[in-house]
Amino acid sequence: MQYKEGDKSFINHPKYCKGCGLCIEFCPKKCLEFTDTERGVYGNDTIKCDISKCIQCKICERICPDGAIKIGS
Ligand code: SF4
C-alpha cells in the first residue's frame, strides 16, 4: 500500500509485516495505526498511515525489524 501527499511517500509491504506494533509505538506524529483491511505474514493486522501527519522522519522505516516500510520515493 502506498500513501502519497505532495513530495511525501509512505509504502508498507503487508507480506513482510508481523504486526509487532513497533512502528506505531515510535512514530512521533502518531500517524500509524493497525488496520484489518490487509493481512500480514501471519494473517495479522497490518498498518495504515495518515500521510497528512507524516514528517518523513524515517523512524518507522529504521525500527521495523522486517523491512516492511519504505519512506520516500
Ligand atoms: S516517517 Fe516518521 S512521521 Fe512518518 S510514519 Fe514514519 S515515524 Fe511516523
Ligand code: SF4
Ligand atoms: S514495525 Fe514493521 S512488522 Fe512491526 S507492525 Fe510496523 S510494519 Fe509491521
